[in-house]
Amino acid sequence: MKKAYYHLPGLFEFYELYQVFLPLYRQHRDWFYDWCEIGSIYGAPADCLWGGGRAGFGEQGPREVLALMQEYGISARLTFSNSLLREEHLTDKKCNALCALFEQNGAVQNGVIIHSDLLLEYIKKTYPGLYFVSSTTKVLTDFRECHKEIQREDFRYVVPDFRLNKALDQxxxxxxxxxxxxxxxxxxxCWPGCRDRKRCYEIVSRKNLGEDVEHACQAPNATEGYRFSKAMKNPAFISIDDIRTIYLPRGFSHFKIxxxxxxxxxxxxxxxxxxxKPEHQLEAREEIYLDNMLDLF
Structure with missing residues (x-):
C-alpha cells in the first residue's frame, strides 16, 4: 500500500508534546499504523511578522525545535503565510534569522509554507536551501486555479481549500x-458555506503586521470554537478510512492536520x-498523560 504522510501542526506551539510523542512513536512503532509516516511538522513562533493563517503562539527556542526535528529526521516547516507583506517587511530580522537557521538542513530538508509571491521570490534568492508549500490561505476553491498552482514549479506541495477535498472526479x-x-x-x-475565509486569513495577516483589527466569525455555531466531533461531520472531512480506501488507492499520499x-x-x-491503532490508543494516551514533564491543556 502507498504510504500516507501526515503534516502535523505546532512546530513551536506544541514542542513539549512532540518531545514526548516522538520518542513514543519511535520506541513503540508497532502501536502505530505501518502505512503512515510523519512528513513534516509546521508552525511559527509568536509575533512573527511573516506569519499568517493562524496566529502563532509558540515560545520554544528555534534551536531546540530544529534539534528535535533533526533528531527524528522530520522536515520542519515555517508557516510564513502572511498575504499582505510589502517590500519593507522583507528585512525583518527575526524571520530572516529563522530562515537562515532552518536552511541548515542536516539530513532532512526544511520548508516554508507561503502565500506572498513577493516573499517567495525573496526567500528563493536569499535562502535557496528551503522548499516551498503553497498555503491554503490562498483559498483556492476553483479547481482550475488550484491546478494552475499545482503546475507551478516553485512549489513542492500545494494545500487546496478544504472544499475541494471531495472533488474526486477532478x-x-x-x-x-x-x-x-x-x-x-x-x-x-470551518463551515463549508463560509464566504469570509479569505478575509479571516487577511485579518490574521494584519494582526501579525501590528494592526489593531478584529473579526467575528459569522458561521453557524461559531461561538462553540473548534470541536473534532463537529469537524468529523463536515462534508469535506477526510477520515482515516477515506485516506486508506479512497485517497491512497488513487495515488494521493499527503495529508495536512x-x-x-x-x-x-x-x-x-x-x-x-x-x-x-485503536487497540493501542489507550496505552499511548496513558504514556503521554502520565509523563511528568508535560502539562496538556
Missing part, C-alpha cells in the same frame, strides 16, 4: 507527478485518531 484527472504535490487539509471545522491554535490535548487526539 482530482483523478491529475498526473501522478501532480498528485504527489497535493496536500489535503483533513480536519477543517490543522490545529496550531488549539490545545495540546486536542492535538493528541488527532495523533491518536490518524496514526495510532
Amino acid at each position: 482530482w483523478n484527472t491529475l498526473s501522478q507527478a501532480e498528485k504527489d504535490k497535493v496536500e489535503f487539509l483533513c480536519n477543517e471545522c 490543522e490545529g496550531r491554535s488549539l490545545g495540546s490535548a486536542l492535538i493528541l487526539e488527532f495523533l491518536l485518531y490518524y496514526m495510532t
Whole structure:
C-alpha cells in the first residue's frame, strides 16, 4: 500500500508534546499504523511578522525545535503565510534569522509554507536551501486555479481549500507527478458555506503586521470554537478510512492536520485518531498523560 504522510501542526506551539510523542512513536512503532509516516511538522513562533493563517503562539527556542526535528529526521516547516507583506517587511530580522537557521538542513530538508509571491521570490534568492508549500490561505476553491498552482514549479506541495477535498472526479484527472504535490487539509471545522475565509486569513495577516483589527466569525455555531466531533461531520472531512480506501488507492499520499491554535490535548487526539491503532490508543494516551514533564491543556 502507498504510504500516507501526515503534516502535523505546532512546530513551536506544541514542542513539549512532540518531545514526548516522538520518542513514543519511535520506541513503540508497532502501536502505530505501518502505512503512515510523519512528513513534516509546521508552525511559527509568536509575533512573527511573516506569519499568517493562524496566529502563532509558540515560545520554544528555534534551536531546540530544529534539534528535535533533526533528531527524528522530520522536515520542519515555517508557516510564513502572511498575504499582505510589502517590500519593507522583507528585512525583518527575526524571520530572516529563522530562515537562515532552518536552511541548515542536516539530513532532512526544511520548508516554508507561503502565500506572498513577493516573499517567495525573496526567500528563493536569499535562502535557496528551503522548499516551498503553497498555503491554503490562498483559498483556492476553483479547481482550475488550484491546478494552475499545482503546475507551478516553485512549489513542492500545494494545500487546496478544504472544499475541494471531495472533488474526486477532478482530482483523478491529475498526473501522478501532480498528485504527489497535493496536500489535503483533513480536519477543517470551518463551515463549508463560509464566504469570509479569505478575509479571516487577511485579518490574521494584519494582526501579525501590528494592526489593531478584529473579526467575528459569522458561521453557524461559531461561538462553540473548534470541536473534532463537529469537524468529523463536515462534508469535506477526510477520515482515516477515506485516506486508506479512497485517497491512497488513487495515488494521493499527503495529508495536512490543522490545529496550531488549539490545545495540546486536542492535538493528541488527532495523533491518536490518524496514526495510532485503536487497540493501542489507550496505552499511548496513558504514556503521554502520565509523563511528568508535560502539562496538556
